[in-house]
Amino acid sequence: MKTILTPTDFSPNAVNAITYAAQLASEVRGKLILVHALPFPTGITPVEAGVINPQVALKQAYVQELEKLSKTLRLENGFRFEVETYCEEGPLYQCMGKLAVQHQVDMIVMGTKGATGFLQKLAGTNALTIMQQVHCPVLVVPATARYNGMQKVAYASDFEKEESIFLQQLFPLLSPFKPEVDVLNVQADEQLNIVADGQIIQEIAAQHTNLTVQIKQVKAASVLAGIKQYTKETPVQLLAVAIEQRNWLEALFHHSVSAQLAFGSNLPLLALPQTPYRAVASKTAARTEAAIA
Known part of the structure; x- marks a missing residue:
């Protein structure tokens, strides 16, 4: 395991998951990729000349927050792993899926609320959607879990x-x-x-x-x-x-x-997909080679 992808909305649960992911990355001296997803703006009105687009300003603010977080993580962990940051626009699961393939991510680490029976609260959450939609191992870290x-x-x-x-x-x-x-x-x-x-x-x-x-x-x-x-x-x-x-x-x-x-886990839970993206890519490449041949 070398590359870990972690989403953040800067909440305490996300920070706890990032801390957990950072300790994993530190042990393997790998790479930690942090991503914040901005929803597509709705009800956009024309921006007057000389006025900063609020969506642009918001993205710049989050980019700066991600950079601060990146520097803090590297300092706190003695620069034992790389940190990259991305501020993307669109649904989180789409951003995660794209980055997972682009960076050949080994595992996604993300937080969620609760402790005992915490997965009861997953319905309708980002964690569940990512488990279902992103073909990559997903480690879900309860709010009370420590590495x-x-x-x-x-x-x-x-x-x-x-x-x-x-x-x-x-x-x-x-x-x-x-x-x-x-x-x-x-x-x-x-x-x-x-x-x-x-x-x-x-x-x-x-x-x-x-x-x-x-x-x-x-x-x-x-x-x-x-x-x-x-x-x-x-x-x-x-x-x-x-x-x-x-x-x-x-x-x-x-x-x-x-x-x-x-319904029963109070420990970090690693969900393994039935069709990991690497296996899908391998099958696609094999079919392409066969078609060319």
Whole structure:
């Protein structure tokens, strides 16, 4: 992981997420990209000669704020990573999607309100829209979360889908931090056959020799209860889940780990897309080459 993209509206939640992202960037000596999105102006009236356009003045003010923030972050972190700033116009998710591809971003880090059950409040928020629309891993940081290293990470899986695309995103992101990774399955009913899944997981993990990957099963009455039980008994710094291609409201009623976890997490949550932009670009390039050939 080298490039982190973080949006800011200069609120306390955004500042907390930036602090979290800065500490990640510091550890990997990477790059932090800060972006503020200005909505398109509505009801524009002609500007008189000699009068500064208010939209232009507003953008200049935010550019200056971003530059001040950039200098502060670099000073506070001993210039251990680069910082770039952008003030864009348009919906935030569009700005984030464009910058993610342009700068080959590895992960988006953003804040949201709340602590326990904070993802209950995601509906209609920028965080949810970006999870749905931007094909990049998104780390959502609750307002109360603080960066305490990355010694142990849990990836919650229902073992009912193809895991490769998600793990091939997760393991490279975690590799610089060398954490222990628990691939967690909650056994709510009868025993599941996880042999085939385990072989796939270990084959992918073998490409990242600095990671210790284990498959864990927890017996519980429900997925949510199992996740709570696991996180109560096991100190983890991050929970990762797969975001499958389905309507979010549908997902909330789907009995998958991802859906249940969305109502129970009080830790930073890493959402992994089913179609990451790099995979989409790779397939497009392959089709283009085949067509030319």
